[in-house]
Amino acid sequence: MKSEDDSLDQNDDELFEHYRFVASKGQEPLRVDKFLMNFIEYATRNKIQQAAKNGHIWVNGGIVKQNYKVKPDDEVKVLFEHPPHEFLLVPEDIPLDIVYEDEVLLVVNKPAGMVVHPGHGNYSGTLINALLHHIDNLPANSNERPGLVHRIDKDTSGLLVVAKTESAMTHLAKQFFDKTSEREYIALVWGDVEQDEGTIEGNIARNPKNRLQMQVFPEGNEGKEAVTHYKVLERFGYVSLVSCKLETGRTHQIRVHMKYIGHTLFNDERYGGEKILKGTTFTKYRQFVDNAFKILPRQALHAKTLGFVHPITGKHMRFDSEIPEDMSDCIDKWRHYAQHTR
Structure with missing residues (x-):
């Protein structure tokens, strides 16, 4: 299965998130809405069905309805409306359970249900939004995610270390890479x-x-x-x-x-x-x-x-x-x- 996602400007007021998937040779017939639910995290059935109603799901270059059955080697594309990137990384006054903090790092105890960083379907209320409110000028990691040295899943609770400076980010990231953490x-x-x-x-x-x-x-x-x-x-x-x-x-x-x-x-x-x-x-x-x-x-x-x-x-x-x-x-x-x- 090949996939890619990127952003496409439709006009000055809209930005859409674009996904493309090529079904594997072993793909069994499956409704396109269910197929997309398996491939796009946090995409609700309603959101996918709305995309179909708007003519924003294509298979092999042609617009399809939500009940189209995906077959082996089908190329599936879908467009979703979502906020521009600059609106994703905004400070939000969200309480943080800070276990430790000094001038270069902090350790936070993340509750279950909190997404670590903004992405499709989670444009606010994330740990990153909370950190940006708590700390000015968080350094970006290699994925442009401020402060993050590592991450845990939305529904996993527990401890994360966050870097407050670029040097701390480099030092901590190396420890995780070298398996010494x-x-x-x-x-x-x-x-x-x-x-x-x-x-x-x-x-x-x-x-x-x-x-x-x-x-x-x-x-x-x-x-x-x-x-x-x-x-x-x-x-x-x-x-x-x-x-x-x-x-x-x-x-x-x-x-x-x-x-x-x-x-x-x-x-x-x-x-x-x-x-x-x-x-x-x-x-x-x-x-x-x-x-x-x-x-x-x-x-x-x-x-x-x-x-x-x-x-x-x-x-x-x-x-x-x-x-x-x-x-x-x-x-x-x-x-x-x-x-x-x-």
């Missing part, structure tokens, strides 16, 4: 993990049939090297609580690696964890799991620990954060269930 995540995963601890290795790249997912390529013929070290903290029968330490930092790394070894994150909708993957068929159990999903309406993943060397002092710094209430309550619910079913 410390990052520990806590995850609740489906299944009783067989080994008490282990290492998952496997290159990660985009899933060719669903661009919103990443995929492990164990032969190493695609993607980038990815290494995750895990350790089981508690076992609750049908789910396990694990610690994951990152040696590399690929997109969705823990989510993809844990699924790869058969232990998808609990309630990780993008990777199928919102379904009952382990357990019984009893109605009471299904109701219990549904209630657990309601308590934690996101993937069960928290960036708990972050360690690095300070760019100026050379001192090793290590920060730890509490597991947020929604995830903690879900874990307690499973712990109570396990104690009463053994």
Whole structure:
């Protein structure tokens, strides 16, 4: 699957976001609106259907309706209206949970549900918008994203370090590149993990049939090297609580690696964890799991620990954060269930 996205000026008052995808040779017939939902993050069905009504979806150069069935090698293009770039990076007075701050960096505890940087479908309310209000003249990284040394997913909670100067950005980014930073995540995963601890290795790249997912390529013929070290903290029968330490930092790394070894994150909708993957068929159990999903309406993943060397002092710094209430309550619910079913 090939894809590209760019911006096209339609006139002085409008700016559209343009996406182009070429369906793979193994593509099964699929409605174009559902096809695009698999390839454009945060694009709602309504937004895609509106684009179709406006004549802004093309397949092989011709305008199509939303019920067109995409076939192998089809070229699909879509245009969405969105704010100009200069309106994306605006300061917004959004509260930040700052764990530490000095003249060159800060460590923030990001809540679940907050997008890290503006992009399609999330033009405001992001961590970047909040940081720009808190700090003047944030340095841009290689992707023109102010202050960001690394990032975590929208529905993952936890710690991030932000650079306030260019020298700090360079110094911290090198630590992440050299794999000398410390990052520990806590995850609740489906299944009783067989080994008490282990290492998952496997290159990660985009899933060719669903661009919103990443995929492990164990032969190493695609993607980038990815290494995750895990350790089981508690076992609750049908789910396990694990610690994951990152040696590399690929997109969705823990989510993809844990699924790869058969232990998808609990309630990780993008990777199928919102379904009952382990357990019984009893109605009471299904109701219990549904209630657990309601308590934690996101993937069960928290960036708990972050360690690095300070760019100026050379001192090793290590920060730890509490597991947020929604995830903690879900874990307690499973712990109570396990104690009463053994």
